[in-house]
Amino acid sequence: MSESSYAKKPDDEPDLVLREESAWEAARAQGFDMSLIERNLAMTPWERLLAHDEAIRFAEELRGARRITDA
Amino acid sequence: MHELTRLMRTLIEAEVEFVLVGGLAAVTHGSSLHTSDIDVCCRFTPENLLRLQEALRPLNPRHRMTPAKLPLELDEQGCRGLRNLYLVTELGVIDCLGEVAGLGDFDKVLADSMMVETAAGRFRVLTIDALIRAKEAMNRPHDRETVSLLRAIKERGA
Numbered sequence: 001m002s003e004s005s006y007a008k009k010p011d012d013e014p015d016l017v018l019r020e021e022s023a024w025e026a027a028r029a030q031g032f033d034m035s036l037i038e039r040n041l042a043m044t045p046w047e048r049l050l051a052h053d054e055a056i057r058f059a060e061e062l063r064g065a066r067r068i069t070d071a
Numbered sequence: 072m073h074e075l076t077r078l079m080r081t082l083i084e085a086e087v088e089f090v091l092v093g094g095l096a097a098v099t100h101g102s103s104l105h106t107s108d109i110d111v112c113c114r115f116t117p118e119n120l121l122r123l124q125e126a127l128r129p130l131n132p133r134h135r136m137t138p139a140k141l142p143l144e145l146d147e148q149g150c151r152g153l154r155n156l157y158l159v160t161e162l163g164v165i166d167c168l169g170e171v172a173g174l175g176d177f178d179k180v181l182a183d184s185m186m187v188e189t190a191a192g193r194f195r196v197l198t199i200d201a202l203i204r205a206k207e208a209m210n211r212p213h214d215r216e217t218v219s220l221l222r223a224i225k226e227r228g229a
Contacts, residue, residue: 006187009142023215023222036103037224045196046076046189053076056105 072197075109076191078130078162083192085126090184091196092171092205094190097217099187099196101224108164112180113190115169117150123167130160174201197223 021029028034040048075095084087091099093110113119124132124145128141132143136157143158150177156167170176174183174197183201186193197205 002149011079023219027219030216032216032222032223037101037220038105039100040101041224041227046188046190046191048101049076049095049124049189052095052137053074056075058106059105063081064220065207 074093074162078109078160078165080191081126081162082123083110083129083194085122087123087126088119088182089123089167089195090177091194092180092202093166093215094217096196096202097206097221100199100221101201102217102220104220108166110166110168112171113156113167113169114175114177115122115150115153117147118124120145120153120167121148123156124139127158130162132158132160132165135159135164139165171197171205173205183192187213 024034027037040051043051079091079095089111091109092112093108094102094104094106095109098105100145103174113123113130124143127143127166134143134157135139140159143156145153154169158167171180174180180201181195181199183198184195187196199221203218203225206218206221
């Protein structure tokens with residue numbers, strides 16, 4: 001092993017370099033289901049808008065079904 | 072009823088000059104957060120607003136912020152001085168903004184937009200960086216959530 005490998009660490013060098021958290025991991029840590037983002041990114045922009053419409057429509061249907069049950 | 076894509080298509084086919092902003096712009100970039108309206112930044116000239124009105128006419132557009140939900144009935148004189156239009160139609164809610172917080176007026180928004188080619192035609196949407204700036208400027212809880220997702224999407228280079 002070369003002598004330089006045993007050289008003293010400079011005083012200003014940190015003992016541990018923390019890896020900066022990625023935005024992706026930060027979003028996952030916030031509780032977002034990132035598999036939904038993966039799925040969206042596999043679509044074209046227009047397909048994303050259509051899928052969004054479909055999700056909203058489905059949510060409205062569920063709300064309507066609940067009203068019937070509650071009646 | 073929410074048929075925001077049909078509402079979008081109506082604007083595209085009528086050649087209304089607009090840029091998609093807000094939650095649906097985030098969806099266009101890949102966000103999984105849902106929104107119940109369309110936010111567009113429009114050029115607030117009489118020509119463009121009358122074109123918008125003509126496009127929406129079959130959808131019974133009304134001013135959703137007025138207590139009586141008054142019908143949209145613009146004329147050239149009435150267009151002058153307008154800054155925003157908050158409308159409800161038979162296909163959903165559409166907010167037409169003359170400017171966007173954090174970005175500025177229509178020309179600034181246009182400069183911060185990109186063209187999207189779709190099966191329904193071409194339209195402009197805020198770039199992901201501009202959308203992040205706009206959402207940061209609004210800074211409501213759901214805006215902050217959207218920013219988190221947009222940063223993640225940007226990191227993926229999408």
